[in-house]
Amino acid sequence: xxxxxxxxxxxxxxxxxxxxxxxxxxxxxxxxxxxxxxxxxxxxxxxxxxxxxxxxxxxxxxxxxxxxxxxxxxxxxxxxxxxxxxxxxxxxxxxxxxxxxxxxxxxxxxxxxxxxxxxxxxxxxxxxxxxxxxxxxxxxxxx
Amino acid sequence: xxxxxxxxxxxxxxxxxxxxxxxxxxxxxxxxxxxxxxxxxxxxxxxxxxxxxxxxxxxxxxxxxxxxxxxxxxxxxxxxxxxxxxxxxxxxxxxxxxxxxxxxxxxxxxxxxxxxxxxxxxxxxxxxxxxxxxxxxxxxxxx
DNA sequence: TGAAATCAGAGTAAAAAAGTCCGATTTATC
DNA sequence: GATAAATCGGACTTTTTTACTCTGATTTCA
Numbered sequence: 001x002x003x004x005x006x007x008x009x010x011x012x013x014x015x016x017x018x019x020x021x022x023x024x025x026x027x028x029x030x031x032x033x034x035x036x037x038x039x040x041x042x043x044x045x046x047x048x049x050x051x052x053x054x055x056x057x058x059x060x061x062x063x064x065x066x067x068x069x070x071x072x073x074x075x076x077x078x079x080x081x082x083x084x085x086x087x088x089x090x091x092x093x094x095x096x097x098x099x100x101x102x103x104x105x106x107x108x109x110x111x112x113x114x115x116x117x118x119x120x121x122x123x124x125x126x127x128x129x130x131x132x133x134x135x136x137x138x139x140x141x142x143x
Numbered sequence: 144x145x146x147x148x149x150x151x152x153x154x155x156x157x158x159x160x161x162x163x164x165x166x167x168x169x170x171x172x173x174x175x176x177x178x179x180x181x182x183x184x185x186x187x188x189x190x191x192x193x194x195x196x197x198x199x200x201x202x203x204x205x206x207x208x209x210x211x212x213x214x215x216x217x218x219x220x221x222x223x224x225x226x227x228x229x230x231x232x233x234x235x236x237x238x239x240x241x242x243x244x245x246x247x248x249x250x251x252x253x254x255x256x257x258x259x260x261x262x263x264x265x266x267x268x269x270x271x272x273x274x275x276x277x278x279x280x281x282x283x284x285x286x
Numbered sequence: 287t288g289a290a291a292t293c294a295g296a297g298t299a300a301a302a303a304a305g306t307c308c309g310a311t312t313t314a315t316c
Numbered sequence: 317g318a319t320a321a322a323t324c325g326g327a328c329t330t331t332t333t334t335a336c337t338c339t340g341a342t343t344t345c346a
Binding site for chain 2 (some may be wrong): 008087117125126
Binding site for chain 4 (some may be wrong): 164170171172180186187189193200201202203204205207208
């Protein structure tokens with residue numbers, strides 16, 4: 001039950017973009033160097049972020065990435081959903097619900113109800129946390 | 144981010160015990176047959192449950208397992224903690240905290256705070272759900 | 287036209303989850 | 317006391333997921 005590296009890196013990468021001056025595009029290399037994230041892996045993650053509409057890509061020479069939305073409009077929940085393969089406590093509360101094992105032998109899956117409630121709580125926290133709110137509490141490193 | 148099979152099976156196994164008449168001990172074979180859980184795997188999980196003090200084991204002929212505590216005194220959170228290897232949204236909110244990647248480069252790890260809050264919500268839900276409360280909503284299968 | 291960048295997706299490696307096996311130990315019963 | 321029935325304990329294997337790499341194609345600025 002862990003948020004994976006992909007989600008982690010996505011947030012870090014987006015925060016890096018959010019800290020740039022208006023209009024600047026940055027390349028994967030710069031972010032991966034600065035944040036010590038494997039370049040190829042980050043590139044792949046950014047592809048998902050482009051598809052999900054969180055960042056704009058600028059191809060060709062002088063290209064790179066930039067935020068596509070104001071930081072206040074991007075929540076952790078949205079990011080994780082775009083990047084994590086299965087962001088759910090259990091299959092029965094995932095995008096493709098399916099009760100494991102003998103869940104289904106119990107009258108009306110008692111466990112699924114509990115999972116759903118827990119999942120709801122997590123989602124609520126991640127939904128109200130935006131890039132903007134993270135920016136306020138995480139200043140640029142001061143090396 | 145999923146509750147694993149081990150946690151799932153543990154709950155199902157404990158519920159099975161909870162449904163038995165007072166004083167009856169049941170063998171792994173019976174539970175694994177009834178709930179279609181791999182026998183060896185369930186046996187292994189039950190060892191953890193014995194260590195954690197949730198079930199009593201009775202060795203030798205005529206032995207088996209029985210609940211060691213009233214169902215109302217056993218919460219999902221306790222079960223998961225006994226059986227899941229790492230029941231935490233992220234390492235920084237786990238038993239052995241450790242910030243991944245460049246978490247630590249940010250002033251005071253903004254993400255860790257969010258994870259901690261989300262984890263707290265999940266724990267709260269699982270802490271107040273006991274075997275007793277699950278029993279009420281999950282009648283014995285009626286094959 | 288060519289260098290610099292992303293795109294797309296297949297492929298690989300490492301780690302965790304899921305499940306198996308077997309010999310040792312305990313204990314009720316004959 | 318012997319034996320059969322059960323758990324104990326842990327090493328082992330398999331499968332799945334996570335994490336990461338590679339490469340060739342495409343786009344675009346200069």
